[in-house]
Amino acid sequence: MSSQAPHSTLLIPGPIEFDDAVLQAMSHYSESHVGAPFVAVFGEVLSMLRKLFQTTNPASQPFVISGSGTLGWDQVAANLTEAGDEVLVLHTGYFADSFADCFDTYGAKATQLKAPIGDRPQQDAVEKALKEKKYKLITVTHVDTSTGVLSDIKSLAELVHRVSPETLIVVDGVCSVGSEEIRFDDWGIDVVLTASQKAIGCPAGLSIVMASGRAIETFKARKTKPTSYFGSWKNWLPIMQNYEAKKASYFATPSPQLVRALHTSLTQILSSPLDERFARHKAVSQKIKQTVASIGLKQLAEKPENQANGMTAIYLPEGIAAAQILPNLLQKGVIFAGGLHKEIATKYIRFGHMGVSVTDSKRDDIDRALDALKSGLSEAGYKAP
Amino acid sequence: MSSQAPHSTLLIPGPIEFDDAVLQAMSHYSESHVGAPFVAVFGEVLSMLRKLFQTTNPASQPFVISGSGTLGWDQVAANLTEAGDEVLVLHTGYFADSFADCFDTYGAKATQLKAPIGDRPQQDAVEKALKEKKYKLITVTHVDTSTGVLSDIKSLAELVHRVSPETLIVVDGVCSVGSEEIRFDDWGIDVVLTASQKAIGCPAGLSIVMASGRAIETFKARKTKPTSYFGSWKNWLPIMQNYEAKKASYFATPSPQLVRALHTSLTQILSSPLDERFARHKAVSQKIKQTVASIGLKQLAEKPENQANGMTAIYLPEGIAAAQILPNLLQKGVIFAGGLHKEIATKYIRFGHMGVSVTDSKRDDIDRALDALKSGLSEAGYKAP
Numbered sequence A, B: 001m002s003s004q005a006p007h008s009t010l011l012i013p014g015p016i017e018f019d020d021a022v023l024q025a026m027s028h029y030s031e032s033h034v035g036a037p038f039v040a041v042f043g044e045v046l047s048m049l050r051k052l053f054q055t056t057n058p059a060s061q062p063f064v065i066s067g068s069g070t071l072g073w074d075q076v077a078a079n080l081t082e083a084g085d086e087v088l089v090l091h092t093g094y095f096a097d098s099f100a101d102c103f104d105t106y107g108a109k110a111t112q113l114k115a116p117i118g119d120r121p122q123q124d125a126v127e128k129a130l131k132e133k134k135y136k137l138i139t140v141t142h143v144d145t146s147t148g149v150l151s152d153i154k155s156l157a158e159l160v161h162r163v164s165p166e167t168l169i170v171v172d173g174v175c176s177v178g179s180e181e182i183r184f185d186d187w188g189i190d191v192v193l194t195a196s197q198k199a200i201g202c203p204a205g206l207s208i209v210m211a212s213g214r215a216i217e218t219f220k221a222r223k224t225k226p227t228s229y230f231g232s233w234k235n236w237l238p239i240m241q242n243y244e245a246k247k248a249s250y251f252a253t254p255s256p257q258l259v260r261a262l263h264t265s266l267t268q269i270l271s272s273p274l275d276e277r278f279a280r281h282k283a284v285s286q287k288i289k290q291t292v293a294s295i296g297l298k299q300l301a302e303k304p305e306n307q308a309n310g311m312t313a314i315y316l317p318e319g320i321a322a323a324q325i326l327p328n329l330l331q332k333g334v335i336f337a338g339g340l341h342k343e344i345a346t347k348y349i350r351f352g353h354m355g356v357s358v359t360d361s362k363r364d365d366i367d368r369a370l371d372a373l374k375s376g377l378s379e380a381g382y383k384a385p
Helices: A019-028 A036-052 A068-079 A094-105 A125-134 A153-163 A213-221 A233-244 A256-269 A274-294 A323-333 A341-348 A363-379 B020-026 B036-052 B069-078 B094-105 B122-130 B152-163 B213-220 B233-244 B257-271 B274-294 B322-331 B342-347 B365-379
Strands: A063-066 A086-091 A107-114 A139-141 A168-172 A192-195 A206-211 A309-316 A348-352 B063-068 B084-090 B111-113 B139-142 B168-172 B193-196 B206-213 B311-315 B347-354
Touching: A019 A256, A036 A063, A036 A233, A036 B069, A063 A068, A063 A192, A063 A233, A063 A256, A068 A139, A068 A192, A068 A206, A068 A213, A086 A125, A086 B257, A094 A139, A094 B084, A107 A125, A107 A168, A107 B036, A125 A153, A139 A153, A153 A168, A168 B122, A168 B257, A206 A213, A213 A233, A256 A274, A256 B274, A274 A309, A309 B365, A323 A348, A323 A363, A323 B233, A348 B274, A363 B322, B036 B063, B036 B233, B063 B084, B063 B213, B063 B257, B063 B365, B069 B094, B069 B139, B069 B168, B069 B193, B069 B206, B069 B213, B084 B094, B094 B111, B094 B139, B094 B233, B111 B122, B111 B257, B122 B152, B139 B152, B152 B168, B168 B213, B206 B213, B206 B257, B213 B233, B213 B365, B274 B311, B322 B342, B322 B347, B322 B365, B342 B347
Parallel strands: A086 A107, A086 A139, A139 A168, A168 A192, B084 B111, B084 B139, B139 B168, B168 B193
Antiparallel strands: A063 A206, A192 A206, A309 A348, B063 B206, B193 B206, B311 B347
């Protein structure tokens, strides 16, 4: 029996439903941010993140900073680029536009490589772009929250290593870390940035970043100073290193409650093999996608290899608007999200299936959601084939 | 009876002890950041902040962003200054150095006006500085967490309005909002920046800013773009205006749990007249300072008019180090903070007395702390006069 008050099940692509123990950690009594108990917890969080990202290289550096996933973009742009640097942004939806805007703010020149809605830039197009210009870094949205498009990080990283080995590989993993396989060392990634409130399963409020030794060296070799204060690795690097060594350290006050909640969720995630976790997300995602197809609906991401395992973006039938179906689903106790891609926002809905809704066998969130979707569409006049 | 697990009482100058109801709000079940229930709560938080800062001018603009108090500095520097702008930073301890460093990061030229440890720049010195150069803005740390020095914002604002009326007045209220009187409109302040975890009484993780209409106009009249992405008012202004109008809006995902906790703490604070709250903090502070004096100890802030009402920074007796007395106090169930001012860090301790430890008559935090301090010093060999 959950200790949470009864509520509609949150199945948007983040924030997701949280485990009772994680929410209980949020109400931990107040403690000093430089006291031994909290310092130990923060240090363990940083060590656990190494496991989550599958990196054993001691040069890799985790960061946990109060903020949102967006702050990860600032960390990348302000610490790894200098004015005039060229960056290649692979576009799979809403979030590439914003990341490009972030680079622009810090003086880097972002070139966007766009794909049609529901698709992602193909390897040959990326290869061509990398050969045309020397890019300081390339960014890719692992799962685009606006479209549910999955990128193939492993193949992309291989390509970059082959064609432009000096280019840093930056993965926006806000909607993928915890639900999609990420092998930081094996794939040779330089930065993964994410947030707490999606498949990591901890309330929003933390920017989480893993940087490679190469990224840190690039940062240290800057000719100019980092151009953000709050996001500056110059300020945070010694703090993170001290916390992980269980030494108190101060730059800006962290949130002990959020960090304790993250400690709880990471402990839960790492209590089972990560491969099992990813397989479970994939299996549940397959079931959802099959059901969606069986009632005659299409996904934004048409090609199976483009489909995320932690969310599904679904085109609504002709004549049924998101503003009509979402309140109906809410009445049935299920919260889905509306569209986020400007051009087609009213024409699709997004179903998030990450974390405890997928992994906790005591929950029936997914089945209830699929039933609600079917009956909701039927009540709206839709006849499944 | 508190619902919190037994723990040592946290009496550092932030984070402070939190009320049970505030901590319970932290474990609120997951909800959509763009759903009607949360949008209403966020909107009410913004409206309540207007009351807390005593501003009724509709042009004033509150901001609540995931981050720490430090992010408020970035907001000021990145939105209100442009490369080459001159700013005057009044120095009362550790935090002015850091704020100046933040301005430097964003290309503004910070001139620091320093005072001896425990003191603050005098009015005539500020007047002289303002007459020597045209400053875009002046910053003052209302209560310097490193020294417990209180600045007189009302008199300072009068001076600035008289001598350099175009200079924006920026108050670092991280350690003052909620425990010291601030009359945003009456005193003609342009920015107060603060954080959630001190006298506002909500766990760390939120940067809270109130900006005047004049500050917003200055921002809008920029010749160059804001030089931060995550801290940019260009990105946040429409979001805050929408939330306060109870309209869903998205730039970066806020933390529903933290915002709900802030809603709870602000509701509690505003349930009594603010003047009573400030008078209560002052009365308790007086009692603490009298006790400290009665046992022969000196404060860093020697002059009564320089002494904060929410914290006390106390010189230890000759021969007793902070590293010796703090663990002893911890054993007695009371957590004080060590020194933070580089030059004298080991020679003093800091006692925070804000929020429920002061206002909740069911608590005996302050009396226990004073008793622990007296007996702890005695056990360390100190003989009070």
